[in-house]
Amino acid sequence: MINKQCNNSKGQVYSLLTLRVLIGWYFLYEGLAKVFTPKWTAYGYLMDSKGLFAPLYRMIAGNPDLMATADFINIWGLTLVGLLLILGLFEKAGYIGAALFLILYYLSHPPLLQATYLLPTEGSYLWVDKNLVMLAAVAVLFFFPTAKRIGLDRIIFKNKTK
Amino acid sequence: MSEKDSNPNEKTNHPENKNRKPVSHGRREAIKALATVPVLGAVAYGVYRKKKQETRNITSANMFHFNSEISPLSPLAPDGKTIRLGIIGSGIRGKQLMIALGFGTPQYVEDLKQAHKQDSSDNRYQDFREQEDLKIVITAVCDIFDVHAEEAIAAGANIHREGLNGQYGAAPRRYRHYRELLAADDVDAVVIAAPDHWHGQMALDAARAGKHVYLEKPMTWTVPETYTLREGIKQSGIIFQLGHQNRQVETNMRAREIIEKGLLGAVSLIETGTNRNDPNGAWVYPIHPDANPQTIDWKQFEGEPDRVKEYMDYMTSAGLAKYVGPDPRDQFRLERFFRWRCWWDYSTGLSGDLLTHEFDAMNQIMDLGIPSSASSSGGVYFFRDGRTVPDVLQTTFEYADRGLTMLYSATLASQFNRSRKIMGHDATMELGNTLTVTIDPRSEQYRDKIDNGTIKPGEPFYHYVPGKSIDAVTSATELYFAERGLLYSYVDGKRYNTTYLHLREWLECIRSGKQTSCNIDRGFEEAITAHMGTRAYLEGRTMYWDAEKEEITRG
Numbered sequence: 271m272i273n274k275q276c277n278n279s280k281g282q283v284y285s286l287l288t289l290r291v292l293i294g295w296y297f298l299y300e301g302l303a304k305v306f307t308p309k310w311t312a313y314g315y316l317m318d319s320k321g322l323f324a325p326l327y328r329m330i331a332g333n334p335d336l337m338a339t340a341d342f343i344n345i346w347g348l349t350l351v352g353l354l355l356i357l358g359l360f361e362k363a364g365y366i367g368a369a370l371f372l373i374l375y376y377l378s379h380p381p382l383l384q385a386t387y388l389l390p391t392e393g394s395y396l397w398v399d400k401n402l403v404m405l406a407a408v409a410v411l412f413f414f415p416t417a418k419r420i421g422l423d424r425i426i427f428k429n430k431t432k
Numbered sequence: 433m434s435e436k437d438s439n440p441n442e443k444t445n446h447p448e449n450k451n452r453k454p455v456s457h458g459r460r461e462a463i464k465a466l467a468t469v470p471v472l473g474a475v476a477y478g479v480y481r482k483k484k485q486e487t488r489n490i491t492s493a494n495m496f497h498f499n500s501e502i503s504p505l506s507p508l509a510p511d512g513k514t515i516r517l518g519i520i521g522s523g524i525r526g527k528q529l530m531i532a533l534g535f536g537t538p539q540y541v542e543d544l545k546q547a548h549k550q551d552s553s554d555n556r557y558q559d560f561r562e563q564e565d566l567k568i569v570i571t572a573v574c575d576i577f578d579v580h581a582e583e584a585i586a587a588g589a590n591i592h593r594e595g596l597n598g599q600y601g602a603a604p605r606r607y608r609h610y611r612e613l614l615a616a617d618d619v620d621a622v623v624i625a626a627p628d629h630w631h632g633q634m635a636l637d638a639a640r641a642g643k644h645v646y647l648e649k650p651m652t653w654t655v656p657e658t659y660t661l662r663e664g665i666k667q668s669g670i671i672f673q674l675g676h677q678n679r680q681v682e683t684n685m686r687a688r689e690i691i692e693k694g695l696l697g698a699v700s701l702i703e704t705g706t707n708r709n710d711p712n713g714a715w716v717y718p719i720h721p722d723a724n725p726q727t728i729d730w731k732q733f734e735g736e737p738d739r740v741k742e743y744m745d746y747m748t749s750a751g752l753a754k755y756v757g758p759d760p761r762d763q764f765r766l767e768r769f770f771r772w773r774c775w776w777d778y779s780t781g782l783s784g785d786l787l788t789h790e791f792d793a794m795n796q797i798m799d800l801g802i803p804s805s806a807s808s809s810g811g812v813y814f815f816r817d818g819r820t821v822p823d824v825l826q827t828t829f830e831y832a833d834r835g836l837t838m839l840y841s842a843t844l845a846s847q848f849n850r851s852r853k854i855m856g857h858d859a860t861m862e863l864g865n866t867l868t869v870t871i872d873p874r875s876e877q878y879r880d881k882i883d884n885g886t887i888k889p890g891e892p893f894y895h896y897v898p899g900k901s902i903d904a905v906t907s908a909t910e911l912y913f914a915e916r917g918l919l920y921s922y923v924d925g926k927r928y929n930t931t932y933l934h935l936r937e938w939l940e941c942i943r944s945g946k947q948t949s950c951n952i953d954r955g956f957e958e959a960i961t962a963h964m965g966t967r968a969y970l971e972g973r974t975m976y977w978d979a980e981k982e983e984i985t986r987g
Contacts, residue, residue: 291471302479325552356471424465 287416289407290355296404297368298352304345311341318387321380347371358421365412372405505933508564512943518572518619518643520610520634521626522584524717525648526575529623529675532932534563535570535587542595561593563932566939571618574607576729577769579722581606609732610634614641621671621942623935624648628785629743629778632657633736639668644942646935648675649792650784651959654742655967655984658959665952673938673948674955676792680933683867686896687797687854690869696856697877699798702838703855704790706782709847714815714823715773715785719766730764735778747776752970755820767818774819776970781821782810783966787840788958790852791829792950793863794838795957797854802960803829803838805976805987808969814845827965840965859893867896960984 304310312331319327330336347367354364379387381395393400417423517533519526531540544557570588575581584604591601607613614622614637621644624634632652638645645665651674652658665672678684690696708714734740740761747756755776759765772778773785794800810825823844830837841850852863858875862868871878873889881887934950941948950958964975964984976987 287468291468295471295475298475299479302475306479306483328553353472356468356475358465358468420464420467422465424461428461 282414283416283419286411286414287420290358290361290411290416293368293404293407293411294352294355294357294364296352297348297371298356301345301347301349301352305349310345311337312344313337316340316378319378320385320387321377321382323377327378358417358423359426361415361417361421361423362412365408368408369405369412372401372408376401376405508567508936509940509943512567512940515568515644515939515942516571516618516620517568518574518607518613518616518622519570519584519588519604520574520613520622520624520638521630521648522573522575522580522587523577523625526580526623526625527583527587529625529646529648529931529935530570530584530587531560532929532935533568533570533623534560534566534593535590536560536593537583537586538590538594538596538598538600540587541590541593541598545595564936566936568939570604572607572613572616573604574610574613576608576732577720577723578727579720608729611637614638614643619643621645621939625675627733627772627778628780629653629735629739629772632661633739635672636661636664639664639670639672642668642670644671644938646673646675646938647955649958650780650788650962651955652963653778653780653784654739654746655960655963656742657739658956658963659982662952662956671938671942671945671948672952672955673934673941674792674950674952674958675931675934676789676796676950676954676958677930677934678789678793679796679949680930680937681793683863683896684793684796687861687863687867690861690867691798691854694877695859695869696854696861697858697872697875698835699854699856700836701853701855702794702798702836703850703853704794704838704840705850705852706786706790706840706842706844707847707850708844711815714844715771716815716817717770719770723766723769725764728764728769730762730769733769734761743777750967750971755970758818758820774815774817774821776820779821780962781966781969782823782825782842782844783808783827783962783969786842787825787827787965788962790840791838791961792954792958793852794854795954796949797863800831800834800838800957802957802977802979803964804832804979805830805974806961806964806968807974808965809972810842810969814843822969825965825969827968829961829965867894868892869894 316327316331316337330340348371351364351367351371354360355368376399379385379399379401381397381399383396418427519530522530527537527540530536536544541557541560544554544560547554548557569591570584573581573584573588575584585606586600586603588604589600589602590598592599594600605616607616610626613619622634622638623646624631624638625648626634628650630653631647631650632654635645635647635651636657639661652661691699744756747753757775757777759768761777768775768778773781779785791800806827806829808825808827810822812819812822813824815823825840825842827840828837829840849864851868854861854863857872858877859869859871862870870891871882871887871889871893873882875882875889878887878889882889887893938948940946960977964977967984968975971986974987976985977983978985
């Protein structure tokens with residue numbers, strides 16, 4: 271036995287791997303789309319925030335330095351997380367990064383009873399939205415890792431796992 | 433992947449695999465480590481296809497590339513002198529103008545403060561407090577209704593923009609008659625927001641007294657005074673600004689650039705209009721409980737006798753007596769005092785009140801000038817409350833030399849949102865809070881681009897959202913924001929209203945001696961155009977403009 275992962279059946283591993291790659295793709299393209307949009311900014315998204323943390327998000331939008339930092343982290347953070355998940359590189363760090371982004375997005379636009387948003391424009395949600403569902407999926411992946419089976423972590427952590 | 437696969441020890445025991453083991457194991461290891469790398473190739477391919485599809489957006493960014501970043505706000509001159517202002521007329525609009533200048537009554541500021549306490553996202557209090565000091569002092573006020581005058585005094589004294597129980601400055605002096613105010617030595621400039629029938633006369637008197645003038649629109653009430661005022665302003669050399677704050681709207685400036693670049697091709701039709709649907713929008717304003725013959729100077733409200741004579745001469749000579757009154761001019765009536773816009777005796781109707789805004793915006797964008805002819809129709813169709821001015825009006829202005837028509841279409845009984853449209857042979861521009869250009873399928877200018885697929889005709893091709901320095905097609909999101917007023921009113925993170933910017937420009941021109949954006953020549957064009965529309969409605973026939981003689985004729 272190499273590690274605990276060996277207990278998973280073939281079907282389990284492939285479905286977990288598929289989930290990892292799909293979430294990675296989602297993050298990567300969210301990042302790349304921003305990379306390729308000149309002068310992209312999260313300003314509008316932050317200004318649209320509602321709920322308990324809305325003042326915090328608006329404060330970030332109101333401060334040019336914080337806004338620039340938030341934009342940088344969004345653009346390159348999303349791209350990086352996407353790459354890590356697809357490649358299976360430093361997998362756990364990737365999941366933690368993904369979870370942090372998802373928590374921030376969820377809290378900025380919580381699907382509250384009385385809240386209506388300009389963004390996003392599709393879907394109907396009550397307390398649970400797609401960010402929250404994806405957050406749960408990331409948690410599952412965190413506890414059932416696959417990168418040491420399929421992914422660059424297999425090479426990197428070879429010595430440790432033997 | 434089976435457990436067998438993942439357990440390398442198992443395979444080493446297989447006799448047949450013995451020799452190949454190191455190679456195949458290494459390859460298998462590599463395959464498993466790099467299995468997902470091709471996914472990146474798929475992402476790259478997808479991104480490439482997506483970018484290719486967006487070529488037309490890039491094309492639009494190139495076509496609509498503007499050299500100048502429009503900045504509505506240049507810093508105030510550092511050593512500008514303090515300007516002493518007189519306020520003539522402090523009713524609804526007069527109070528708004530004072531607020532735009534930074535002077536609100538303590539009650540007004542208190543209300544903003546409370547609104548912020550109840551809703552922390554209501555930043556009007558903060559915005560008002562932080563609004564730039566325009567280096568002005570209000571030394572004089574004049575209003576013929578005591579309550580309005582006292583409010584103006586309180587606002588003028590509220591130099592620190594405080595709520596109730598604050599520290600206030602010296603109170604401006606109240607004058608009972610505006611001519612007394614104009615004679616005051618401690619007044620450099622006046623802001624006039626009296627009813628329409630006083631506009632021309634007050635501005636003329638102010639210019640003759642050497643005071644700079646900010647005059648609310650429309651510029652004049654009668655046709656003859658329009659010429660007199662133009663001459664008077666030009667002779668006096670004062671700085672004159674007509675209150676069309678659309679001159680400060682960023683979208684209009686960008687629209688002008690688009691026209692100048694010829695991106696729409698030949699423009700043949702302009703469609704503008706007004707849609708409102710509430711009593712306030714139809715000029716049925718509240719009547720103040722303290723208003724009575726003792727608190728209102730009705731005599732002064734009646735108007736300047738010379739101007740009233742011009743009005744009556746025209747109405748009788750053109751057979752329009754049915755539009756005069758119906759109440760005698762000297763009879764005190766609260767409705768007529770507070771809702772004066774409903775009667776021709778004081779008003780210029782939809783033409784003067786709302787058409788002028790639309791016209792001036794188009795004049796700003798396209799240098800239209802005075803039309804060659806005007807025809808109108810409409811009537812009192814919804815607010816049958818005894819008013820004489822119509823609540824539904826369509827006016828068509830012909831610009832025969834330019835080869836285009838400007839249509840103005842208004843109702844005060846439906847709030848349906850219609851954008852201004854400038855229709856060209858190659859493209860149509862729609863103007864609201866945002867600007868949209870749609871390429872015409874039959875365009876000749878864009879034929880090549882339509883044929884090779886870089887332009888999809890009939891679909892919005894270019895959006896401009898003010899407040900954002902993005903030239904390319906912007907997202908639907910940003911459009912939503914702009915339409916909700918979240919983006920465009922922020923300059924450097926601060927919210928500005930256009931009236932403030934318009935007043936600011938006037939004050940800076942007084943200091944520098946430069947011309948204002950809505951000067952007397954633009955005002956003359958505005959007034960004559962509105963009068964042509966009004967006369968066409970009243971007389972039920974087309975009015976023509978004799979450009980050589982500078983006369984409105986009946987053709």
